Amino acid sequence: MKNLNNIAIVFFIFFSISITAQKTEYANLLQNIDARQKTSLNGKWDIIVDPLENGFYNHRLQEYDKGYFKNAKMQSPSDLIEYNFDTSLQLNVPGDWNTQMDKLYYYEGTLWYKKDFNYTPTSNQESFLYFEAVNYEAIVYLNGEKIGKHIGGYTPFQFNVTDKLVEGNNFVVVKVDNKRKKENVPTVNQDWWNYGGITRSVHLISVPKKHISDYSIKFEKGKYNTIKGWVAVANSADGETVNIQIPELKESAKATVTEGKASFSIKAKPKLWSPELPKLYEVIIETSTDKVVDQIGFRTITTDGSKILINGEETFLKGISIHEEAAFKTGRIVSAEECKVLLNWAKELGCNFLRLAHYPHSEAMVKEAEKMGFLIWSEIPVYWTIQFENEDTYANAENQLTEMISRDKNRASVVLWSMANETPESKPRLSFIGSLAKKARQLDDTRLITAALDTQGKGDDGNLIEDPLGEVVDVIGINNYCGWYYGDVNSCSSIKWASAYNKPMIMSEIGGGALYGLHGDKNERWTEEYQDELFKSNIEMMKNIDFMVGLSPWILMDFRSSRRPLRRIQDDFNRKGLISEQGMKKKAFFTLQEYYHDMDEK
Numbered sequence: 106m107k108n109l110n111n112i113a114i115v116f117f118i119f120f121s122i123s124i125t126a127q128k129t130e131y132a133n134l135l136q137n138i139d140a141r142q143k144t145s146l147n148g149k150w151d152i153i154v155d156p157l158e159n160g161f162y163n164h165r166l167q168e169y170d171k172g173y174f175k176n177a178k179m180q181s182p183s184d185l186i187e188y189n190f191d192t193s194l195q196l197n198v199p200g201d202w203n204t205q206m207d208k209l210y211y212y213e214g215t216l217w218y219k220k221d222f223n224y225t226p227t228s229n230q231e232s233f234l235y236f237e238a239v240n241y242e243a244i245v246y247l248n249g250e251k252i253g254k255h256i257g258g259y260t261p262f263q264f265n266v267t268d269k270l271v272e273g274n275n276f277v278v279v280k281v282d283n284k285r286k287k288e289n290v291p292t293v294n295q296d297w298w299n300y301g302g303i304t305r306s307v308h309l310i311s312v313p314k315k316h317i318s319d320y321s322i323k324f325e326k327g328k329y330n331t332i333k334g335w336v337a338v339a340n341s342a343d344g345e346t347v348n349i350q351i352p353e354l355k356e357s358a359k360a361t362v363t364e365g366k367a368s369f370s371i372k373a374k375p376k377l378w379s380p381e382l383p384k385l386y387e388v389i390i391e392t393s394t395d396k397v398v399d400q401i402g403f404r405t406i407t408t409d410g411s412k413i414l415i416n417g418e419e420t421f422l423k424g425i426s427i428h429e430e431a432a433f434k435t436g437r438i439v440s441a442e443e444c445k446v447l448l449n450w451a452k453e454l455g456c457n458f459l460r461l462a463h464y465p466h467s468e469a470m471v472k473e474a475e476k477m478g479f480l481i482w483s484e485i486p487v488y489w490t491i492q493f494e495n496e497d498t499y500a501n502a503e504n505q506l507t508e509m510i511s512r513d514k515n516r517a518s519v520v521l522w523s524m525a526n527e528t529p530e531s532k533p534r535l536s537f538i539g540s541l542a543k544k545a546r547q548l549d550d551t552r553l554i555t556a557a558l559d560t561q562g563k564g565d566d567g568n569l570i571e572d573p574l575g576e577v578v579d580v581i582g583i584n585n586y587c588g589w590y591y592g593d594v595n596s597c598s599s600i601k602w603a604s605a606y607n608k609p610m611i612m613s614e615i616g617g618g619a620l621y622g623l624h625g626d627k628n629e630r631w632t633e634e635y636q637d638e639l640f641k642s643n644i645e646m647m648k649n650i651d652f653m654v655g656l657s658p659w660i661l662m663d664f665r666s667s668r669r670p671l672r673r674i675q676d677d678f679n680r681k682g683l684i685s686e687q688g689m690k691k692k693a694f695f696t697l698q699e700y701y702h703d704m705d706e707k
């Protein structure tokens with residue numbers, strides 16, 4: 106009997122360790138910063154352009170402690186200080202530097218930012234410096250002291266600066282480096298402009314010492330009558346009570362914190378969030394010291410064979426791909442208003458689905474899309490020839506994935522997490538993306554996993570989808586450029602498709618370039634007529650693919666890319682947009698609009 110007890114104890118220890126080992130680790134990010142007390146650090150920042158990283162290394166290329174981050178001032182007329190933020194140029198934050206200064210248009214390297222701000226301490230508060238995104242690598246200093254580093258150009262990060270702030274004037278310095286490197290994510294070649302800088306907002310966030318740091322609130326998987334979730338409370342002892350209320354449903358729950366987290370479940374049958382009815386509920390989360398209010402939608406996303414079901418109903422995803430390029434002024438989008446310009450065009454096109462390519466877009470874009478009823482494909486920039494055998498590259502990709510899921514896990518609009526785009530088939534690539542998919546499912550088992558596959562060179566007479574990545578994902582994305590990169594623009598309609606997998610397929614890219622206003626014969630490349638003919642021919646082809654349940658053509662709007670120099674046609678813009686960057690709709694816009702409209706009529 107004694108032996109049996111010992112075996113049971115060993116098993117229990119092993120089991121609990123393995124469960125702990127699988128414990129879901131979200132990024133260290135305050136959830137829903139819109140609901141927090143925050144001071145904006147947006148506006149003019151002083152800058153120093155530093156291609157030789159002279160502000161970081163001495164002449165022997167050693168990091169030194171007298172870098173620009175010290176923001177040193179002459180104490181006597183004989184002092185030698187060869188930099189001065191006070192007399193430097195300035196850039197707007199948020200914003201990329203490439204479109205703010207002509208001489209920074211092509212700049213790839215280090216640029217220093219500095220901002221002064223006032224701080225008044227409040228007792229029993231914690232303060233965080235929160236960056237919504239910096240492309241690509243950021244080293245952050247507060248009052249001359251390094252407080253941390255972040256790698257990845259499209260996800261948020263924060264530093265607890267409670268003990269580093271001083272009463273009165275403080276200064277923050279950020280070393281931003283957007284150099285492309287083979288080991289980076291994305292790697293050195295990408296078909297979008299490498300916009301560098303503090304490209305999204307910066308906040309100083311104040312929360313109570315004991316505060317709601319994170320939470321997840323959604324339907325219990327597979328149920329429409331049970332809302333479940335957890336609330337993480339920082340600096341809380343066990344036993345702290347958390348109240349969760351959904352006033353409109355007249356439902357609430359009390360939960361108790363154990364080891365920093367309180368789990369709960371609420372029996373309720375909310376109106377479902379859907380593209381047709383993007384219903385959001387006010388959810389109030391309260392503890393003895395903190396209160397956070399969010400707007401949350403409740404829906405399910407599942408597959409059944411080759412179908413995608415939203416709330417149990419077969420749904421065709423009428424989509425469009427979008428880069429985070431601002432219309433009119435161009436450059437990185439920096440506001441919700443600029444997001445709405447693109448979202449309204451997508452709505453006019455008849456879309457219920459957006460592929461936010463090729464990196465996580467801003468939280469504002471995701472939240473605005475949610476209010477408007479768009480389903481979202483959200484993606485990390487594991488793009489093309491990533492270094493699949495480099496462990497650091499994997500850790501970087503996994504960190505960006507974790508930050509993306511951590512930030513948006515409560516957004517009903519997000520239904521697909523995409524692991525990669527057009528990565529070349531190989532065993533290391535399959536292992537790399539397989540590990541990312543496993544991590545994504547560990548963090549969030551309620552959404553579908555996808556990836557966009559490259560079909561170039563799969564032959565013109567038909568495409569068999571047999572990429573081994575099809576085993577890994579729930580939904581297969583296919584990028585197909587019949588009529589542009591291969592195949593005759595008039596022959597696409599006769600191409601037949603088959604799949605080795607009984608899984609849904611989304612045609613995640615089709616398209617071709619056209620310069621708005623250039624007209625000619627439909628066989629004349631770069632004319633609107635050619636692009637329109639390509640769409641017509643591909644639409645005919647897609648009507649015959651019964652396992653295709655979504656489409657996100659490439660792309661809503663022309664966007665800047667260093668791969669597109671053709672003078673007088675591209676002029677540094679990828680012209681596959683259905684709309685020019687000046688907001689002019691091309692003929693193909695109306696062809697796709699008609700396709701989606703006719704679909705609704707059936």
Ligand code: GCU
Nearest residue numbers: 296526527584614659679681
């Ligand atoms: C690729 C890629 C896009 C690129 C597009 C193009 O499929 O996914 O990032 O912009 O094709 O060549 O225009």
